Amino acid sequence: MDWKKEFTPNSIRTNSGKYFDLLIMDPDTIDIQDIAHGLSFMPRFGGQLDEFLSVAQHSVYAYMMAAPENKLAALLHDASEAYMLDMPSPFKKLLPDYQAVEKRLSGVIAEKFGFQFPYVDQIKKIDSELLSLEWRAMVMKVEPDYKVWDSAEAKRRFLEAYAECLEVTES
Template sequence: MIDSPYVSTFLGHRFFLTRPHIDDVAIEDIAHGLAYQCRFNGQTREFYSVAQHSLMVMQLVPAPLRLAALLHDAAEAYLGDMVKPLKNLFPEFSAIEARVMQIIGERFAVDLEHLDPAIKVADLIALATEKRDLMPHSTEAWANLRDILPLPESIRPLMPLDAKSAFLDSFHQLRG
């Protein structure tokens, strides 16, 4: 009997939420999970994945930061993409998420616990672009986007399999 809660992954692994193990982290599980999760809890004009968001953030940072940028939301493959207002209500969730990010970072030899400020800015630029292009009825100002300009080009959402493939291709290119 297993006494610790786990998530069954695409590849058939058991990912233990409260005691994650480095051997249970697989890039295909991450790419698949992120490609099939819609940003903003699905409250978008059309499906737009966390994987595609991660690809956008990756493209906005200098080359040495790209792997960390690509993986900046990797824990969501195992924990889900909890909307920020809800996440703020559950500090224990944030602690679990931090531990999962630590393990993922160890697995791929990248620091995901202390993200470079450039990644955080890129994440906000992506967020501003996503709000403009994917949430046309969300007309209120978001405080965290003050002074953040969206990208000039519009987002063209990818189908999940295309987002997964692009995520994996980018990962493998970055890893050499």
């Protein structure tokens, strides 16, 4: 691979070795393996927890809570964060340019993987419910059954959930 042909000043190099340009947003450079990897190392709550909780785990829980027709969208609702990082909502609200790029990237991801964007109300509701659950589990310590996965397990479960979505689509 001739990296000089693929690298641009707006690019990041992903775990798979691809270059993803945040301005071009070529769908061919978006890879489910990179999404799973990035989200499995991305912390929830800006990393301000006593224990690591990944965005990948959050996404798998969203997938498990979603109606069958919304499972893929639920799994990938934070996929843009694999390329742009997870930013706490209060900061994100102060950065309209970040929000615009994130919205555009989310649309490109939705088109590539074949789900509706903007997200249906169920996805937004699940995201909100998970925020509350995760806060209770991780900060308030009142959800004793909530178990945190390490990055390898989060990535594995994320990819398994994705494979299940493909099986449903193909059948």
